[in-house]
Amino acid sequence: MKLNAGIITTKLVESKEFYTKILNFGVTFENDFYLLLYTPNKKAEISFLLPNHPTQQPIFQKEYQRQGLYLTIEVEDVDEVYKDIIRKGIEIKIDIRDEPWGDRHFAIEDPNGVGVDIVTYSPQ
Template identity: 30%
Template sequence: MTVRRVVPNIQSEAAQESREFYGLLGLEEVMNQGWIMTLASPSSPTAQISVMTSDKTAPVVPDMSIEVDDVDEAYAVLRKSGAEIVHPLQDEEWGVRRFFVRDPSGRVVNVLGHRRRD
C-alpha cells in the first residue's frame, strides 16, 4: 500500500478568511464543494490543507485525510488490527472511496482512494 498524500482537515465556518490567510503563505484553492475547500501549493501540489464546515455523509469531521493507492487493502488491514471504524467503507458521489478510523490518540482519520474510471 502506498500513501499518496496526507492532508490536515480544519473544521471552520471561516472558509473565505482561511482562503485569504493561507493564500498569504502561497496556498491556492484547488477544490471547493461548499462544505469542503482544499488549498494546495502550486509548486508542490500534494502539500494541502482542507477547510470543512462539516462532512457531507459522515457523522464527524475527520482530523486528517490520508489518500492511499488501495483503500480496500487499508480497510482490511485496519479492521484486522481491531482499530475502531468510525464511518464504514463506501463510495462517495464525488469520486472517492473512503472510510474513517480512529487512531490511538483519538483522532479521526479519513482514509481514501480515488475511484478508477473504466
C-alpha cells in the first residue's frame, strides 16, 4: 500500500515552487489542473488539485480551508535541513527544538497554510 496525500487548492504554481525549490521534491506529473510531486527519496508523493474542476467528482472539488492539516517530513539530519531553510529565507513557524519524547524538529508553512513539521526521530 502507498499513500499519496492531496490538497485541493488554487495555488498549484506556488505549491510547486515551494516543494521543489525549498524541500527538493521532484515532479512526477503535472497538467493544468493537477500536480503530483515526489519526495527526494522517491518513497512518498503529494498532490495538488484545482478546486471545482469539471473533470472531478464533487468529493474532490471543495478547496482546502487552511486549517486542520499538517505534514511531517522525516529527515536524517534536521539541523542541516534547518540551516538550508534559513539560507533560503523561509519563515520558521516553530524554531528547532528537542522534545522530551526524543524528536528534534522545526516547522514551516507551505503556501496553502499547511504546517510542515521537519523532524529527525531519536532512537529510544
